[in-house]
Amino acid sequence: MSTAPIFRRVALIGFGLIGGSIARAARAQALASEIVTTARSEKTRARVTELNIVDRVLATNAEAVQDADLVILCIPVGACGPVTQEIAPHLKAGAIVSDVGSVKGAIVREMAPHLPANVHFVPAHPVAGTEHSGPDSGFAELFIDRWCILTPPDGTDPMAIEALGAFWAGMGAKVETMTPDHHDLVLAITSHLPHLIAYTIVGTADELAQVTSSEVIKFSAGGFRDFTRIAASDPTMWRDVFLNNKEAVLEMLGTFNEDLSKLTRAIRRGDGEALFEHFARTRAIRRGIVEIGQDSAAPDFGRPHPPLKKAE
Numbered sequence: 001m002s003t004a005p006i007f008r009r010v011a012l013i014g015f016g017l018i019g020g021s022i023a024r025a026a027r028a029q030a031l032a033s034e035i036v037t038t039a040r041s042e043k044t045r046a047r048v049t050e051l052n053i054v055d056r057v058l059a060t061n062a063e064a065v066q067d068a069d070l071v072i073l074c075i076p077v078g079a080c081g082p083v084t085q086e087i088a089p090h091l092k093a094g095a096i097v098s099d100v101g102s103v104k105g106a107i108v109r110e111m112a113p114h115l116p117a118n119v120h121f122v123p124a125h126p127v128a129g130t131e132h133s134g135p136d137s138g139f140a141e142l143f144i145d146r147w148c149i150l151t152p153p154d155g156t157d158p159m160a161i162e163a164l165g166a167f168w169a170g171m172g173a174k175v176e177t178m179t180p181d182h183h184d185l186v187l188a189i190t191s192h193l194p195h196l197i198a199y200t201i202v203g204t205a206d207e208l209a210q211v212t213s214s215e216v217i218k219f220s221a222g223g224f225r226d227f228t229r230i231a232a233s234d235p236t237m238w239r240d241v242f243l244n245n246k247e248a249v250l251e252m253l254g255t256f257n258e259d260l261s262k263l264t265r266a267i268r269r270g271d272g273e274a275l276f277e278h279f280a281r282t283r284a285i286r287r288g289i290v291e292i293g294q295d296s297a298a299p300d301f302g303r304p305h306p307p308l309k310k311a312e
């Protein structure tokens with residue numbers, strides 16, 4: 001029995017890690033009859049054509065969204081507002097417009113005002129990624145067993161939410177719905193703050209006077225090495241995340257600084273009991289994450305993935 005594609009034409013604006021992974025997964029699962037994408041430079045368009053994953057590679061966003069049933073913005077958070085304004089007049093009536101931005105409140109504020117009333121707006125965030133970017137970095141298995149959070153505004157047509165959810169589920173994701181503000185608070189602690197800490201610690205190590213850079217590289221086998229992977233993530237993407245989730249990140253950073261002060265005090269006072277208690281608690285949290293299969297530690301992408309279900 002063959003499964004009908006969920007969408008006839010899908011337009012992916014931007015073909016980097018996430019756009020490229022959606023294209024690969026959607027094609028592997030036959031979730032769309034046609035996939036079109038945009039790439040701004042001639043060089044990237046040539047590369048995407050060469051990869052032979054999508055049906056058409058276009059230079060303009062306006063051209064790409066024409067007659068598309070699903071449009072997904074796969075670009076940095078800060079570019080989503082201006083690009084929505086650019087594509088709005090060219091959207092087909094009844095189309096679903098979505099994104100993959102790591103922040104949701106700002107996306108809703110920046111995109112929604114430009115959208116015509118005759119399209120369905122369903123923002124989304126696949127909580128899956130790597131430190132790599134660009135057209136060659138994507139892979140079809142990226143979303144398997146990862147969450148994709150949808151944050152539809154109140155009153156969104158349930159059929160549009162269901163169709164987009166089915167699209168993500170077809171790529172292997174587990175789908176959950178929440179409000180944009182709640183999303184931003186949760187992700188501030190689970191994703192944004194860890195990145196800020198990684199960017200900080202790698203920068204701090206680089207600026208140390210007593211330890212040379214070559215020693216840092218030479219002896220970074222364990223914990224520090226994991227931080228360097230995270231700190232290699234795309235600067236544009238992460239600049240936009242921190243500029244657009246300011247309040248939640250600052251709130252979490254405040255709590256983090258208080259906890260860091262407590263540990264600093266325990267070290268200064270030689271309070272082994274306080275240190276042991278804290279480390280025992282965090283070890284239990286880590287073991288809980290591993291037990292429920294949410295371990296996304298660095299070597300993750302090398303491990304064998306369950307095969308994507310074959311489109312019949």
Ligand SMILES: NC(=O)c1ccc[n+]([C@@H]2O[C@H](COP(=O)([O-])OP(=O)(O)OC[C@H]3O[C@@H](n4cnc5c(N)ncnc54)[C@H](O)[C@@H]3O)[C@@H](O)[C@H]2O)c1
Binds near residue numbers: 018102133134137
């Ligand atoms: N990298 C991750 O781990 C990850 C995970 C989940 C969600 N996201 C979100 O996905 C989005 C894309 O991230 P990515 O990792 O795929 O980035 P990427 O750098 O790999 O790709 C971004 C693409 O957007 C294009 N682009 C940039 N500005 C543009 C503009 N103004 N108009 C048209 N195209 C433009 C770039 O040319 C590039 O092709 C971001 O919003 C990010 O927050 C990233």
Ligand SMILES: O=C(O)C(=O)C[C@]1(C(=O)O)C=C[C@@H](O)C=C1
Binds near residue numbers: 101102126233
């Ligand atoms: O594993 C990584 O490299 C990631 O940083 C992925 C990660 C995350 O923090 O978990 C990064 C940003 C996204 O919005 C979603 C996923």
